[in-house]
Amino acid sequence: MNKVIESLRGGLIVSVQAYPGEPMRNPETMAQIARAAEQGGAVGIRCQGLADISAIKGRVEIPVLGIWKEGHDGVFITPTLRHARACSTAGADIVALDATRRPRPDGRTYAQTVSALHDEGILVMADCGSIDDARQAAECETDVLSTTLAGYTGERIKTDGPDMDLLAQMVGEFPNIPIICEGRVHTPAQASAVMKKGAWAAVVGTAITHPTTITSWFSQAIKNAE
Numbered sequence: 001m002n003k004v005i006e007s008l009r010g011g012l013i014v015s016v017q018a019y020p021g022e023p024m025r026n027p028e029t030m031a032q033i034a035r036a037a038e039q040g041g042a043v044g045i046r047c048q049g050l051a052d053i054s055a056i057k058g059r060v061e062i063p064v065l066g067i068w069k070e071g072h073d074g075v076f077i078t079p080t081l082r083h084a085r086a087c088s089t090a091g092a093d094i095v096a097l098d099a100t101r102r103p104r105p106d107g108r109t110y111a112q113t114v115s116a117l118h119d120e121g122i123l124v125m126a127d128c129g130s131i132d133d134a135r136q137a138a139e140c141e142t143d144v145l146s147t148t149l150a151g152y153t154g155e156r157i158k159t160d161g162p163d164m165d166l167l168a169q170m171v172g173e174f175p176n177i178p179i180i181c182e183g184r185v186h187t188p189a190q191a192s193a194v195m196k197k198g199a200w201a202a203v204v205g206t207a208i209t210h211p212t213t214i215t216s217w218f219s220q221a222i223k224n225a226e
């Protein structure tokens with residue numbers, strides 16, 4: 001087992017991302033939040049964009065899982081080999097990619113992309129939207145599989161919390177591959193539940209690092225109480 005992947009075992013990975021046009025979209029801000037998450041016990045940081053990856057890599061000691069989002073439709077999480085290589089060069093210890101079976105903008109298949117990255121010694125995390133995506137990713141020996149895209153690709157219903165059924169299926173089918181649960185883990189109880197289901201690690205983004213959404217949860221609850 002690779003040392004970086006081993007270090008994530010049984011831990012919390014915090015996703016630190018701000019979206020285009022948002023007030024916190026600034027690499028220094030992201031790095032401060034990542035460092036605060038490390039101080040709170042995170043074992044890894046997932047982050048987006050080359051500037052954020054390099055700013056965060058310089059600030060934390062835990063592994064950085066890098067992505068580069070480009071576009072909105074179809075394959076947009078680290079969509080091409082070029083994006084993935086750039087994430088690695090910027091400092092990502094693991095590069096996460098869209099691992100769906102949809103066409104990719106550079107015409108390469110997912111398998112070809114992973115094979116090229118493996119030839120360069122780059123660790124890959126497969127952002128899956130379904131069990132068929134996970135099967136494809138396992139087939140090409142992706143280092144880590146995750147539930148990141150469950151509910152976002154039309155193959156699975158968007159559950160309120162994490163997609164526990166997909167997680168259980170992935171853990172059952174691939175007992176020898178680390179399976180990370182990512183997507184809509186919103187409470188400590190949910191984080192605990194996904195670990196009990198056999199997740200290697202849990203990724204929490206919005207519920208820790210997206211104040212606008214967290215604020216809306218509270219403001220809505222207060223409105224509803226009126």
Ligand SMILES: CC(=O)N[C@H](C=O)[C@@H](O)[C@H](O)[C@H](O)COP(=O)(O)O
Nearest residue numbers: 015152182183184185204205206207
């Ligand atoms: C579908 C997609 O684009 N997910 C993105 C992947 O990096 C992020 O926007 C999510 O915040 C991240 O996956 C963590 O999930 P949550 O914020 O639900 O804890």
